[in-house]
Amino acid sequence: MSAEMKSQDSDNDSDYDQSDHMDEDEEDFCGYYDNDTDDLDIDRPKKTDDPEYFEYELLKVEDVERLLNEDVEFLCSCLKVDPHLAKMLLQVHQWKKEFIMERYKKDPAKFLVDSKITPAVKYKSAPLGVQNTCSVCCRKLPSDYFCHLSCGHVFCRECWDNYFQVQILQGVTSGIECMENNCHILVPEDFLCRSLSKPELRDKYTKLSFLDLVNTHPQLRFCPGPNCSNVVRAKDTRSKKVDCAQCKTIFCFGCGMEYHAPTDCATIRKWLTKCADDSETANYISAHTKDCPKCHVCIEKNGGCNHVQCTKCKNDFCWMCLGDWRTHGSEYYECSRYKENPNIANESVHAQAREALKKYLFYFERYENHAKSLKLEEQTLSKITTRIQEKVMINSGTWIDWQYLLDAAVLLKKCRYTLQYTYPYAYYMEKTARKQLFEYQQAQLEAEVENLSWKIERAEITDRGDLENQMDIAEKRRQTLLKDFLEF
Amino acid sequence: MAGLPRRIIKETQRLMQEPVSGITALPDENNARYFHVTVIGPKESPYENGTFKLELFLPEEYPMSAPKVRFLTKIYHPNIDKLGRICLDILKDKWSPALQIRTVLLSIQALLSAPNPDDPLANEVADAWKSDESQAIETAKAWTQKHAI
Ligand SMILES: [Zn+2]
Ligand SMILES: [Zn+2]
Ligand SMILES: [Zn+2]
Ligand SMILES: [Zn+2]
Ligand SMILES: [Zn+2]
Numbered sequence: 117m118s119a120e121m122k123s124q125d126s127d128n129d130s131d132y133d134q135s136d137h138m139d140e141d142e143e144d145f146c147g148y149y150d151n152d153t154d155d156l157d158i159d160r161p162k163k164t165d166d167p168e169y170f171e172y173e174l175l176k177v178e179d180v181e182r183l184l185n186e187d188v189e190f191l192c193s194c195l196k197v198d199p200h201l202a203k204m205l206l207q208v209h210q211w212k213k214e215f216i217m218e219r220y221k222k223d224p225a226k227f228l229v230d231s232k233i234t235p236a237v238k239y240k241s242a243p244l245g246v247q248n249t250c251s252v253c254c255r256k257l258p259s260d261y262f263c264h265l266s267c268g269h270v271f272c273r274e275c276w277d278n279y280f281q282v283q284i285l286q287g288v289t290s291g292i293e294c295m296e297n298n299c300h301i302l303v304p305e306d307f308l309c310r311s312l313s314k315p316e317l318r319d320k321y322t323k324l325s326f327l328d329l330v331n332t333h334p335q336l337r338f339c340p341g342p343n344c345s346n347v348v349r350a351k352d353t354r355s356k357k358v359d360c361a362q363c364k365t366i367f368c369f370g371c372g373m374e375y376h377a378p379t380d381c382a383t384i385r386k387w388l389t390k391c392a393d394d395s396e397t398a399n400y401i402s403a404h405t406k407d408c409p410k411c412h413v414c415i416e417k418n419g420g421c422n423h424v425q426c427t428k429c430k431n432d433f434c435w436m437c438l439g440d441w442r443t444h445g446s447e448y449y450e451c452s453r454y455k456e457n458p459n460i461a462n463e464s465v466h467a468q469a470r471e472a473l474k475k476y477l478f479y480f481e482r483y484e485n486h487a488k489s490l491k492l493e494e495q496t497l498s499k500i501t502t503r504i505q506e507k508v509m510i511n512s513g514t515w516i517d518w519q520y521l522l523d524a525a526v527l528l529k530k531c532r533y534t535l536q537y538t539y540p541y542a543y544y545m546e547k548t549a550r551k552q553l554f555e556y557q558q559a560q561l562e563a564e565v566e567n568l569s570w571k572i573e574r575a576e577i578t579d580r581g582d583l584e585n586q587m588d589i590a591e592k593r594r595q596t597l598l599k600d601f602l603e604f
Numbered sequence: 605m606a607g608l609p610r611r612i613i614k615e616t617q618r619l620m621q622e623p624v625s626g627i628t629a630l631p632d633e634n635n636a637r638y639f640h641v642t643v644i645g646p647k648e649s650p651y652e653n654g655t656f657k658l659e660l661f662l663p664e665e666y667p668m669s670a671p672k673v674r675f676l677t678k679i680y681h682p683n684i685d686k687l688g689r690i691c692l693d694i695l696k697d698k699w700s701p702a703l704q705i706r707t708v709l710l711s712i713q714a715l716l717s718a719p720n721p722d723d724p725l726a727n728e729v730a731d732a733w734k735s736d737e738s739q740a741i742e743t744a745k746a747w748t749q750k751h752a753i
Pocket of ligand 4: 355356368369370371372373376380381
């Protein structure tokens, strides 16, 4: 955005119409994630229309503690057990209350054995005399220096203390078992805390144990944002999008990584591992400059849009494939589709390996390029903000008048983000009719995203109605793709 | 041996007085936590007749954490890597303070009799073991001849 923005003062009437229209659009775009309440049709709520809809709440540490305590208390009163036992059962069984109640009520003794809380057979040690040898430290000590868990394996208090210290210093706070070899009885929290002699380790235990509780609780996940202590709670534990209100990090509830629709958690993990393993092979791709395929002048890409126009010969070409941009119209968009060698099965092992690498690099290059474009478009967004600021200062329209440009930039980011994550998805897809449909929709989204990007970069010469129309089309393409392929 | 925990003293004494057959473990002159170990390759294993040198070190936290053990003699085994590191559960998460140097060395001896390619540390060796066991055993025998006799 370098030239003057189009002034809105000249045509007041049409401006009015457009703002009205804009309000509706804004509902569609910006209110997408939170408009489940204002729908009157209860049988078919609006949220089912949004493939990314996800119900969750953001909790503070205190909220989480309260929530977990409520679960413990609930179980205490239902099963008539003490809080330590209730908490232990919840921890062992990933806080599945219903499951615990059902199994406990059926056969409490067996359930406690299955939960590694009580032993199937209690170990009968020789009765403690006045002096006894601890089998771990080999010291002779009076009988009141000894204690044991429900299994009956006796060790001295100092050994228990040392044992727990080492575990905590190694970061282990859950699943700590009896010291005896092959005894899997779990150490109850109160036993551990009573045994620990160092108060600072007790604090460390409390902290680590809380992290552990959240990490193993299927309905909870820490926000991965730097220095953010928020916890997300969701009933539905799938790979869905979470937007942390505090630190603005957007992440996947399922795996805690960067949000990655339409790719699922397992696939994105595979993809990221592959990218890390093959980072050397893929390194050469990071080119910021390319030569114009027509006049060969060196062109630097400084915007996110992959529809690039040569500054010298005005040739319109595609940054990805260097092909003529005219062949990238939505009807004929082949750039995102990898054409496999149909005869590859009959080729040599060497040729197959080369083909596999070629295929990976094709998808990686596009995935990586969208990530880069996203960064560049971040700069565009800040430029737009500055431009609007200037405009408003010289009374050329108000913030509200220019809001649509910011909305367009935000929407572009959202669409390109989804587009980026279509590439790992496509890479791992079997060659089926479904893949053809996916690639068709991906190509459609690809074309509309670049059109939108092109128009935003030239906002001063783009008609507002035209831009809003383009926003609408791009978001519809994105929604269509997600609706058909976001299914975990 | 000043400052050495009673537990280590006891174990060392017992290792000297009642040695385990096929295994020797001698504490270093200068460091009572460091042991020079030899394990004789078990009968009817590809390591038969071989004498394998190992080092064993008792860390500060011992027996709350496991001893550190490593093969010094080169060995072709799916659970032992190039650096001599051993993949054995009791040396990792299955360690119990009630286990001893003696039990650890016995477990290592048993591992030589029964390699476990499904829980590998040396991937190429494990793959070889799974795809052609008799060939892998031949290689293990050859390595034993070359490095351990
Ligand atoms: Zn003791
Ligand atoms: Zn026990
Ligand atoms: Zn956050
Ligand atoms: Zn995920
Ligand atoms: Zn292209």
